[in-house]
Amino acid sequence: MKDLYLVYKNLTRKKMRLFLTTFAIFIAFLIFGAIMTLRGALNSGVEMSADNRLVVVHKTNFTNPLPYSYVNKTQAIEGVKQVTHANWFGGYYQEPANQVVTFAVDPESYLEVYPELVVEPTQRNAWLNNQASVLVGERIALANGWKVGDSIPLSSNIFSHKDGGQTWDFVIAGIFSGAEEKTDTSYVLFHYKYFNETQSWGGDNIGWLIITTLDPSMNESVAKAIDSNFANSNAETDTSTEQAFNKAFIEQIGNIGLIIFGVVFMAFFTILIVVGNTMVLAIRERTAEIAVLKTLGFESMRIFKMVLIESCLLAFLGGLLGLGAAYLLIQVASEYLARFLPNLVLDQSILLQALGYMLLLGLVTGIAPAISALRLNIITAFNRG
Amino acid sequence: MSSQNLFELSQVAKRFTKGKETISIFHDLNMQIKEGDFLAIMGPSGSGKTTLLNLLGGVDQPTEGQITFDGQRIDNLSEGQLAKWRANNIGFIFQFYNLMPMLNAARNVELPLLLTNMSRSERKQQVKVALELVGLSDRASHMPSEMSGGQQQRVAIARAVVSDPKFLLCDEPTGDLDRQTADEILQTLQLLNEKFGKTIVMVTHDPSAAKFAKHTVHLNKGEFVKAEELLV
Numbered sequence: 001m002k003d004l005y006l007v008y009k010n011l012t013r014k015k016m017r018l019f020l021t022t023f024a025i026f027i028a029f030l031i032f033g034a035i036m037t038l039r040g041a042l043n044s045g046v047e048m049s050a051d052n053r054l055v056v057v058h059k060t061n062f063t064n065p066l067p068y069s070y071v072n073k074t075q076a077i078e079g080v081k082q083v084t085h086a087n088w089f090g091g092y093y094q095e096p097a098n099q100v101v102t103f104a105v106d107p108e109s110y111l112e113v114y115p116e117l118v119v120e121p122t123q124r125n126a127w128l129n130n131q132a133s134v135l136v137g138e139r140i141a142l143a144n145g146w147k148v149g150d151s152i153p154l155s156s157n158i159f160s161h162k163d164g165g166q167t168w169d170f171v172i173a174g175i176f177s178g179a180e181e182k183t184d185t186s187y188v189l190f191h192y193k194y195f196n197e198t199q200s201w202g203g204d205n206i207g208w209l210i211i212t213t214l215d216p217s218m219n220e221s222v223a224k225a226i227d228s229n230f231a232n233s234n235a236e237t238d239t240s241t242e243q244a245f246n247k248a249f250i251e252q253i254g255n256i257g258l259i260i261f262g263v264v265f266m267a268f269f270t271i272l273i274v275v276g277n278t279m280v281l282a283i284r285e286r287t288a289e290i291a292v293l294k295t296l297g298f299e300s301m302r303i304f305k306m307v308l309i310e311s312c313l314l315a316f317l318g319g320l321l322g323l324g325a326a327y328l329l330i331q332v333a334s335e336y337l338a339r340f341l342p343n344l345v346l347d348q349s350i351l352l353q354a355l356g357y358m359l360l361l362g363l364v365t366g367i368a369p370a371i372s373a374l375r376l377n378i379i380t381a382f383n384r385g
Numbered sequence: 386m387s388s389q390n391l392f393e394l395s396q397v398a399k400r401f402t403k404g405k406e407t408i409s410i411f412h413d414l415n416m417q418i419k420e421g422d423f424l425a426i427m428g429p430s431g432s433g434k435t436t437l438l439n440l441l442g443g444v445d446q447p448t449e450g451q452i453t454f455d456g457q458r459i460d461n462l463s464e465g466q467l468a469k470w471r472a473n474n475i476g477f478i479f480q481f482y483n484l485m486p487m488l489n490a491a492r493n494v495e496l497p498l499l500l501t502n503m504s505r506s507e508r509k510q511q512v513k514v515a516l517e518l519v520g521l522s523d524r525a526s527h528m529p530s531e532m533s534g535g536q537q538q539r540v541a542i543a544r545a546v547v548s549d550p551k552f553l554l555c556d557e558p559t560g561d562l563d564r565q566t567a568d569e570i571l572q573t574l575q576l577l578n579e580k581f582g583k584t585i586v587m588v589t590h591d592p593s594a595a596k597f598a599k600h601t602v603h604l605n606k607g608e609f610v611k612a613e614e615l616l617v
Contacts, residue, residue: 006488292479378444
């Protein structure tokens with residue numbers, strides 16, 4: 001502890017160098033925090049997937065509809081516990097730019113298949129009993145300032161209303177929350193039956209099926225059984241686990257993992273060279289001072305630790321500032337991107353990873369100069385000076 | 386004043402290997418330094434003055450022979466043991482002061498005390514006393530770059546005596562100073578020797594500086610010689 005002041009003074013002795021090095025680390029951890037949060041948001045659907053949930057879509061393309069009759073046929077397959085279905089509505093609120101992810105679902109079975117959607121019993125009943133009502137996720141409700149009892153018009157950019165126009169008027173029957181922080185609550189649910197009856201075309205079709213199996217170990221056999229059952233029909237199916245489905249959905253953008261690894265690796269590799277070089281130069285400049293400290297009686301191991309602490313402090317200084325900036329950036333971005341990336345949250349796991357990388361950066365960049373300080377011979381150092 | 390030997394060098398040899406060549410600095414060197422002495426070591430460049438100083442200061446070890454300090458052999462101590470021994474027993478004063486440029490005078494003086502178990506307040510008190518001793522109490526918060534060479538050397542003296550070592554090693558302490566300032570520094574060293582009983586060994590090229598010491602020895606080619614022999 002007594003040496004901390006000395007470490008601090010060494011760290012801050014060249015203000016411009018400290019600023020530039022800290023800034024470089026700051027940028028690296030800003031990128032790390034933002035990119036990892038983005039990855040987390042993109043992957044949250046994958047992470048939050050239930051083990052025993054399967055998704056059944058049209059084999060040709062998941063945007064193709066499936067016949068409604070598949071609901072009962074699927075229910076009859078061995079190993080299937082529950083079946084529900086959903087249709088993409090393509091909704092927006094007031095203006096096309098204000099998109100609202102909206103699904104037409106079978107209310108009762110949907111809530112059973114998705115137990116992580118938490119609704120107060122009175123609101124649940126209100127929704128079940130009113131076909132022209134919607135159940136709204138709390139995040140989208142918050143974003144639009146909606147509350148229970150509000151009347152909201154939702155328009156579709158795909159479907160038309162039987163009475164003309166593309167707008168459906170709904171009453172908010174309830175607001176659902178998530179069982180976990182990462183549970184997606186940025187969408188709206190309404191009755192499939194109401195949708196089917198009021199739309200002008202494409203009736204008795206569903207978008208996709210979501211089923212639960214009796215046990216996750218049965219997932220593969222159930223998926224095969226479903227796809228075999230509908231093989232050689234007009235609408236062949238492709239069944240996969242919810243996790244695989246969500247992952248494939250995200251990877252339409254590209255190999256997110258590889259892109260993120262590439263960006264983070266390049267940022268850290270560059271910083272490693274910059275900071276490592278700075279530390280080596282900084283310690284080399286202090287050769288005579290280290291020799292003086294050793295002459296006064298400072299043991300080599302003590303100086304070794306001081307150099308390592310200095311490089312770690314530098315890494316944590318820049319790293320924490322960068323992470324703080326990433327947090328602020330994400331806070332701002334999450335307000336604008338709530339509808340598309342509902343789980344844009346810099347969570348604890350990213351924070352812990354970042355702290356780990358800061359420590360690693362500090363140790364890796366400090367180890368070479370620390371060893372040279374450890375090995376520094378007093379006489380050689382004075383002769384060099 | 387005690388007449389006990391503080392340092393004893395017995396049959397000390399020091400050799401360096403440079404490539405295939407072995408360079409001998411000392412061969413069979415014997416020396417005693419009495420407690421309370423103020424000894425000046427003079428000699429031409431390459432005579433072995435600095436090597437002798439390094440051996441006395443425990444920053445280098447002899448190839449052969451024994452070095453005893455206050456009855457304890459130091460030639461066979463490990464690097465870590467020597468560091469502790471230096472911290473407890475030796476105060477160093479260098480030609481170019483060697484102050485830490487990022488620390489103010491008080492913090493520079495405090496450095497050796499970081500190696501003790503003293504509390505911060507005890508250290509501050511001790512630093513204050515040391516700076517008063519060298520007449521720089523009003524410069525405690527000044528950075529080395531804000532002080533003259535003489536003032537910096539006085540800070541270095543305060544740093545050397547702050548932990549109250551028995552022995553002070555001075556390597557050309559006035560080599561970088563003008564005559565008047567050099568004399569002031571040497572008077573301070575004299576004071577430390579006479580009033581505070583510090584044993585001092587000072588390496589110098591300067592005969593005027595050597596006059597402040599109680600004794601002067603001359604080194605030439607690794608051997609003690611009479612002053613007249615150096616002129617030959």
